[in-house]
Amino acid sequence: MSEIRVPGLNRVLLAGRLTRDPELRYTPNGSAVCNFSLAVNRRHKDQSGRWQDDTTFINVVAWQAIAENVNKFLHKGSPVLVEGRLESRSWETETGQKRSVIEIRADSVRFLEKGETGPEQAPESD
Amino acid sequence: MPDLKLAELNRVFLIGRLTKDPEVRQTSNGTPVTNFTIAINRKYKSVSGELKEDTTFVGIVAWQKLAELCKQFLAKGRAVLVEGKMQNRSWETEDGQKRSTLEIRADRIEFLDREPRPAAPAGPPPAGDSPDGQSGGFEAAPDKSDDDLPF
Numbered sequence: 001m002s003e004i005r006v007p008g009l010n011r012v013l014l015a016g017r018l019t020r021d022p023e024l025r026y027t028p029n030g031s032a033v034c035n036f037s038l039a040v041n042r043r044h045k046d047q048s049g050r051w052q053d054d055t056t057f058i059n060v061v062a063w064q065a066i067a068e069n070v071n072k073f074l075h076k077g078s079p080v081l082v083e084g085r086l087e088s089r090s091w092e093t094e095t096g097q098k099r100s101v102i103e104i105r106a107d108s109v110r111f112l113e114k115g116e117t118g119p120e121q122a123p124e125s126d
Numbered sequence: 127m128p129d130l131k132l133a134e135l136n137r138v139f140l141i142g143r144l145t146k147d148p149e150v151r152q153t154s155n156g157t158p159v160t161n162f163t164i165a166i167n168r169k170y171k172s173v174s175g176e177l178k179e180d181t182t183f184v185g186i187v188a189w190q191k192l193a194e195l196c197k198q199f200l201a202k203g204r205a206v207l208v209e210g211k212m213q214n215r216s217w218e219t220e221d222g223q224k225r226s227t228l229e230i231r232a233d234r235i236e237f238l239d240r241e242p243r244p245a246a247p248a249g250p251p252p253a254g255d256s257p258d259g260q261s262g263g264f265e266a267a268p269d270k271s272d273d274d275l276p277f
Contacts, residue, residue, distance in 0.1 A: 004204045006143065008141065008142070008168045008169070009141035009207065010140055011139045011140075012139075013138075014137075017132070023163075039211070041132075042132065044134065055137065055213050056211075056228075057214055058228060081135065085168075086184055088182045088184065090183075101227070112132065113251040
């Protein structure tokens with residue numbers, strides 16, 4: 001049998017709503033990049049059997065055509081399905097503390113709002 | 127047709143290697159929990175065609191039996207497949223600042239290293255052990271306090 005190497009599997013699937021309007025900017029070399037934050041809800045029963053909603057807030061970053069479309073067609077509250085991968089970013093603060101954040105880099109953002117104008121699915125790009 | 131509700135979808139699949147040995151602690155009510163970080167490597171071609179590699183570090187949290195199995199069978203450098211969901215965790219630093227981070231709450235962790243297990247053979251193999259005894263994968267036990275069923 002041939003040996004197996006560790007594949008760098010990194011896949012995320014999320015459905016949620018934008019918590020604020022997306023922000024589009026351009027890198028110095030002209031690439032569009034759009035950051036937005038998703039609220040992903042989950043209903044579950046607590047120990048006493050009552051339904052509880054809990055919400056996870058997740059930052060998403062989209063590039064190029066996806067970024068342009070997100071900015072053009074989505075707004076606070078828009079429902080989306082996001083596919084992508086986790087990325088970690090770390091930096092040092094002015095006081096020398098190390099910080100890091102995790103965000104989703106979107107490969108695909110599907111717009112779920114009925115009657116939403118614009119592409120049903122943002123073109124995929126990498 | 128009735129309106130649709132937004133699907134509850136929050137799924138993550140990762141394969142990476144542990145950056146250090148997992149440690150297990152107990153919550154105040156005695157529930158075991160483990161936190162560890164995995165490094166996920168990615169190779170890609172840059173715009174100029176160069177082959178590049180980057181690493182993403184992701185924090186994993188596992189509870190109950192799954193936490194104990196991680197402690198028993200995992201160590202720094204081991205490869206795992208983690209399936210779970212993203213969740214926020216927030217805490218206060220010693221100087222009172224609020225911080226929050228995203229981590230993966232593991233529902234299933236599959237141990238990918240084939241080498242023989244460290245001494246565990248006393249007693250029956252843990253539930254969920256694969257029949258060949260070489261690689262293992264474990265699922266979180268159903269947790270009454272965390273029931274996903276919406277009905």
